[in-house]
Amino acid sequence: MIRAYWNYFLYVVNHKVNVMIECWKEGLYVQGIVHDLSKFSPLEFVPYAKKFYSGKPLSPEDGLKWDYAWLHHQRKNKHHWEYWVINPISKEALPMPKKYVIEMVCDWRSFSRRWGRKVKPTTLNLTDSIIVHPDTKKELELLTSREEKSSAP
Template sequence: MLKAYWKYFLYILNHKLNVLIECWQEGLYIQGVIHDLSKFSPVEFFPYAKKFYSGKPLNIDDELKWKYAWLHHQHKNKHHWEHWVINPNTNEALPMPKKYLIEMVCDWRSFSRKWGRKVNESTLNLIDKIVVHPDTKKELENLMK
């Protein structure tokens, strides 16, 4: 498992660097630095490493730990749209502050940076797949243009 932990640690560092670059370009210096710090917490780190880097299928207990880790991550990181959802059954969400909205887009863009491809805005446009407040949706549409 030590190898899985090391690989996941390197992944986090690489992801944080890519998001930092994107955030820096948007003037979000502090957010770029603190982005996804919760991934280093034990409640997130170990289940993520086990799920994505152990090379083995998760048992029921480990799968549940990973689901708790994902929920923890969404609730600790305001750049996740899920953080702002009040009622997923009615698609009700609070407006997302602009700095977190921009950070979310930077997070999306960082994945194309990770794989060495130019950002493809149509691939990144998840507006119709996520639950956000109508004001946030308008702002997101403007950001994605």
């Protein structure tokens, strides 16, 4: 299990560096540093490491711990759209402050950076599959359209 913890630690550090690079491009210096710090808490760290790096299926107990860890992560990190949802059934959400919308896009960009270090605009086009306030959706569409224009040949 030590190897799983180490590999997950390396993944989180790599992810944080990639998000920090993207946030700093946007002038979000503090957010670039504090992004996803909750992943180092035992409540999140252990279940994430077991799920993604143990190489074994999760027991029902560990599966429940993983569910709690994911919920904890969404509820502690304002750059997750889920943080702002007030009623998933009626698809109601509060508007996200712009800095968190930008951090969310930086988070999405970081996954593209992880695989080949190129940002893929298609990765950013999630606005129809998530629950966000109409103002947040407009902001996301502006940001993602800017991405598409900057990566066009």
